[in-house]
Amino acid sequence: MGDKQPYIVTVIVGVLTWLVTHIVASVVEAPTLEYSMRTASQGQVQVVTLDLSNVTRAKRFDGISVMITVPGGPMERARIQPVEPAAEGDNAPDAAGQTASFTIPHLLPGETYRLTAESRSSATPALRIDASSQAIRIVEANLETFCARHELSILIAMFVLWATFLAVIAYRMRKSPVGGQQEEPKIYLQMNIRPHRGMSRYDRPRKS
Incomplete structure (x- = not known):
């Protein structure tokens, strides 16, 4: 999923850019x-x-x-x-x-x-x-006219967000291990066996 994030974001930004330009064109081309x-x-x-x-x-x-x-x-x-x-x-x-x-x-x-x-x-x-x-199309201020007034600012903001997101993804990929594989944690088990208090080292059972 991590490798696909830049492509997904690029597609989303492309769709939003097309939507904004389409809305603006429908407003500014009509009276x-x-x-x-x-x-x-x-x-x-x-x-x-x-x-x-x-x-x-x-x-x-x-x-x-x-x-x-x-x-x-x-x-x-x-x-x-x-x-x-x-x-x-x-x-x-x-x-x-x-x-x-x-x-x-x-x-x-x-x-x-x-x-x-x-x-x-x-x-x-x-x-x-x-x-x-x-013939004039008279409309109250809405999202369409807002996009028409601020088209350039909206597109610049979308580009900056897209570039920032890609930069963050690139930085995280650079910091991660090669191939995206993480080293498996190693578990060390230390056993400390002590004799019972009532037994001396000479009282321990011997091997037959």
Whole structure:
């Protein structure tokens, strides 16, 4: 089994590498738009934050409209914060009633925009994303998009683990005896026979 460990690990790493690259290809080759929405309470105000990312490598999205609605309270302080290196657009967000509206004119490959708005209601926000001018696959952040974002780091980490494991196996094989055979332990038995207290050396039975 010890001699087969490097081959087994190599096969496992190869399968995982193929799986990661296959997942990444299915994401980046399709027009995929990733979103991640979270909420945080600041006193009596609920802050809604939406990250919108283009995880493709060669597709540009134009004219994306986003609406965040929180029932039960007016929306305030809607803001668009481009994450570097994305550039800030000219379209200012609008907060009217229970809905905050945002327009992103262009979203280039790899760019991320952060949209925030505040509401005095603690209700669960609802999200609507419209890009009717083109077909876009809109998905919430998941394992697929994580692999697409960090493909190189994942592959490097897998390579380092694989190389480390092989190095450990090689070191252990070098320290083991030649041929993998271990020397059998030797058992030494020492017998110490003493005469009985009531017998002298002259009283011992003689051979006939």
